[in-house]
Amino acid sequence: MKVTIRDVATHAGVSPATVSRVLNRPELVDETTKEKVRHSMKTLHFQPNAIARGLSSQATHTIGLVIPGINDLFFTELYGGIERASRENGMKVLLFDSQHSRSRSLEGFAFLKQHQVEGIIFSSKVVTDDYDALLQRLQIPVALTLTEARGGISLPAYKVDEVRAEFDVVSYLVSRGHRRIGMITGEETDDITGELRLQGYRNGVIHYDIGYHPEWVEVGNYRFDSGYTAMQKLLERQSVNQLTAVCAASDEMALGAMRCLYDMGLHVPDDMSIVGFDDLTMARMTIPALTTVAQPFAEIGAQAVHSLLGMIQHPKEPKPTGVYYLPHRMVERESVRSLL
Amino acid sequence: MKVTIRDVATHAGVSPATVSRVLNRPELVDETTKEKVRHSMKTLHFQPNAIARGLSSQATHTIGLVIPGINDLFFTELYGGIERASRENGMKVLLFDSQHSRSRSLEGFAFLKQHQVEGIIFSSKVVTDDYDALLQRLQIPVALTLTEARGGISLPAYKVDEVRAEFDVVSYLVSRGHRRIGMITGEETDDITGELRLQGYRNGVIHYDIGYHPEWVEVGNYRFDSGYTAMQKLLERQSVNQLTAVCAASDEMALGAMRCLYDMGLHVPDDMSIVGFDDLTMARMTIPALTTVAQPFAEIGAQAVHSLLGMIQHPKEPKPTGVYYLPHRMVERESVRSLL
DNA sequence: TTGTATGCGTTATCAC
DNA sequence: GTGATAACGCATACAA
Numbered sequence: 001m002k003v004t005i006r007d008v009a010t011h012a013g014v015s016p017a018t019v020s021r022v023l024n025r026p027e028l029v030d031e032t033t034k035e036k037v038r039h040s041m042k043t044l045h046f047q048p049n050a051i052a053r054g055l056s057s058q059a060t061h062t063i064g065l066v067i068p069g070i071n072d073l074f075f076t077e078l079y080g081g082i083e084r085a086s087r088e089n090g091m092k093v094l095l096f097d098s099q100h101s102r103s104r105s106l107e108g109f110a111f112l113k114q115h116q117v118e119g120i121i122f123s124s125k126v127v128t129d130d131y132d133a134l135l136q137r138l139q140i141p142v143a144l145t146l147t148e149a150r151g152g153i154s155l156p157a158y159k160v161d162e163v164r165a166e167f168d169v170v171s172y173l174v175s176r177g178h179r180r181i182g183m184i185t186g187e188e189t190d191d192i193t194g195e196l197r198l199q200g201y202r203n204g205v206i207h208y209d210i211g212y213h214p215e216w217v218e219v220g221n222y223r224f225d226s227g228y229t230a231m232q233k234l235l236e237r238q239s240v241n242q243l244t245a246v247c248a249a250s251d252e253m254a255l256g257a258m259r260c261l262y263d264m265g266l267h268v269p270d271d272m273s274i275v276g277f278d279d280l281t282m283a284r285m286t287i288p289a290l291t292t293v294a295q296p297f298a299e300i301g302a303q304a305v306h307s308l309l310g311m312i313q314h315p316k317e318p319k320p321t322g323v324y325y326l327p328h329r330m331v332e333r334e335s336v337r338s339l340l
Numbered sequence: 341m342k343v344t345i346r347d348v349a350t351h352a353g354v355s356p357a358t359v360s361r362v363l364n365r366p367e368l369v370d371e372t373t374k375e376k377v378r379h380s381m382k383t384l385h386f387q388p389n390a391i392a393r394g395l396s397s398q399a400t401h402t403i404g405l406v407i408p409g410i411n412d413l414f415f416t417e418l419y420g421g422i423e424r425a426s427r428e429n430g431m432k433v434l435l436f437d438s439q440h441s442r443s444r445s446l447e448g449f450a451f452l453k454q455h456q457v458e459g460i461i462f463s464s465k466v467v468t469d470d471y472d473a474l475l476q477r478l479q480i481p482v483a484l485t486l487t488e489a490r491g492g493i494s495l496p497a498y499k500v501d502e503v504r505a506e507f508d509v510v511s512y513l514v515s516r517g518h519r520r521i522g523m524i525t526g527e528e529t530d531d532i533t534g535e536l537r538l539q540g541y542r543n544g545v546i547h548y549d550i551g552y553h554p555e556w557v558e559v560g561n562y563r564f565d566s567g568y569t570a571m572q573k574l575l576e577r578q579s580v581n582q583l584t585a586v587c588a589a590s591d592e593m594a595l596g597a598m599r600c601l602y603d604m605g606l607h608v609p610d611d612m613s614i615v616g617f618d619d620l621t622m623a624r625m626t627i628p629a630l631t632t633v634a635q636p637f638a639e640i641g642a643q644a645v646h647s648l649l650g651m652i653q654h655p656k657e658p659k660p661t662g663v664y665y666l667p668h669r670m671v672e673r674e675s676v677r678s679l680l
Numbered sequence: 681t682t683g684t685a686t687g688c689g690t691t692a693t694c695a696c
Numbered sequence: 697g698t699g700a701t702a703a704c705g706c707a708t709a710c711a712a
Contacts, residue, residue, distance in 0.1 A: 005690065014699085016690080017699060021697090053691075055704045094434070110387060114389065116391050285564055285599070345705065369682080373682085391705080392688090398707095683710105695700080
């Protein structure tokens with residue numbers, strides 16, 4: 001029925017220990033017996049039991065990943081980077097979807113702990129002080145992606161410099177002759193991302209002597225529909241605002257905004273320029289193709305993995321901490337008009 | 341350091357077996373000792389070791405999922421349905437990305453076998469005879485999604501009736517007055533999907549006395565760029581073809597086709613109607629929003645899980661077999677013009 | 681209702 | 697270079 005290491009051993013006429021050795025330390029075993037054992041493994045179709053190995057060796061070679069929601073469109077790229085980097089280093093990845101629920105992210109830690117993962121990548125919203133005790137107890141290295149720690153707690157975080165990125169968006173727009181630039185940002189509550197991007201926008205409009213006008217800003221929740229609604233509100237004030245461009249804190253909201261403009265009979269970019277944030281796969285598939293700032297999701301994931309690997313391999317060395325910025329990149333496509 | 345069932349036992353003044361019982365068969369243990377044990381678990385922050393449980397009980401409560409590629413845009417919805425149905429039934433899911441490689445899908449089975457999953461959902465291309473021996477040996481229930489088995493091998497498959505779905509697309513187009521309907525299909529080699537959708541198209545044009553014209557058909561690989569290229573080729577023959585509508589075998593190709601038309605100065609749907617296939621999240625976010633046929637990805641995933649659950653719980657009963665069709669649905673949006 | 685003893689499949693520490 | 701043997705953390709017959 002199920003073939004174990006013992007079956008292989010008897011079939012090859014050796015001890016289980018030797019079979020285990022050809023699996024883990026083949027250099028320690030004689031060439032001929034090694035061949036013999038391998039042959040037995042083939043013919044018996046032996047598959048080592050990863051569960052038993054994990055229990056015995058106390059090493060699961062697995063990295064846990066907590067994500068906010070599998071349906072978030074950037075997720076697959078992040079995962080791709082993580083999975084690849086893990087695989088290249090002999091690690092597997094175990095996924096946990098917190099479904100945008102704070103309590104479920106906590107569950108995620110418990111789940112991954114139970115499965116003896118050797119490191120955890122966390123990418124759900126802010127990580128605040130109240131995680132502290134939990135994380136201490138965990139005794140598992142943790143790295144953050146697309147978010148950062150707040151308060152006393154210190155965990156390494158991998159992301160783009162969002163303040164700078166959004167500033168660069170404003171710069172780009174200014175360089176195209178825009179001055180009356182609005183923004184659709186993300187929620188500020190429990191979400192550091194929206195806060196940072198808004199800060200970048202604010203820095204930009206102040207830096208370029210445009211001034212910060214609260215009435216030029218609307219808040220969304222990163223999703224398409226909220227982008228639509230936000231643009232509607234902006235449009236209601238358009239006669240006084242006279243915006244020529246709007247930057248959104250996500251590609252999805254940017255597309256929602258474009259849809260709203262379309263429904264109002266306005267044309268992008270002729271009547272209004274739009275810039276997104278993320279550079280999702282679909283950003284190049286729309287008409288007009290979306291000008292946006294690209295986050296290197298795969299690279300961010302890979303960096304987090306490498307960071308974890310370091311902590312796993314050198315448990316006694318001081319752990320990395322603070323925020324590591326990966327380079328963002330303006331992607332110029334068709335949704336911005338030059339006023340010059 | 342790490343707290344086990346024994347630690348809890350001594351702390352609560354009971355035997356390890358009792359602790360194990362409150363975990364697995366709480367009804368068998370006295371109310372007061374149960375409380376005592378649970379209290380100890382809390383204060384010691386006990387987390388049961390899933391690895392050890394799996395080894396001991398021979399039940400991992402895990403379903404394995406082999407997907408062709410994490411970056412395929414429909415994947416997250418399929419996964420969502422699978423994860424949800426699994427969770428509702430006390431199961432976890434372990435993911436394996438075959439990266440569109442046949443050999444890697446084979447590896448996937450080995451990987452999942454090693455991790456002692458109790459069932460496998462497979463969704464990579466065709467499953468043919470040569471999988472047979474492997475699958476037999478596996479001794480693990482397998483269900484297919486978005487594909488089906490070919491040859492002698494019989495595995496339950498969950499998907500839409502693609503022939504019928506594409507036929508319905510043609511019907512829809514005809515009902516809007518179209519007759520000169522082209523198609524961008526998927527690869528026919530090693531891919532049953534493209535074959536079936538083309539068959540549906542063919543049935544349609546024949547049924548409506550339009551006739552099948554090979555020169556109205558181009559082949560792509562489901563991706564955006566291939567849709568673009570295919571439409572280019574179609575356009576080269578447009579003076580003789582005089583197509584008024586094109587249906588694509590995927591939403592991505594449909595968008596690629598739309599982009600091509602846009603670049604050629606043609607307007608959708610005024611100059612050409614376009615229909616997709618899948619109803620990806622982004623289908624409603626484009627302008628014009630894409631008319632397409634929706635696959636119930638989440639439902640397909642959930643059905644596959646339930647099918648697996650049945651096989652797991654009743655190992656001796658005959659396993660389900662054949663193809664189970666889930667209802668597709670025409671989603672009417674803006675990319676088709678009525679000629680009537 | 682609770683405790684003891686054994687096994688799950690593998691790794692690892694010893695001897696030989 | 698190879699073979700016994702004891703963990704790994706938990707579940708479960710069997711006893712009590």
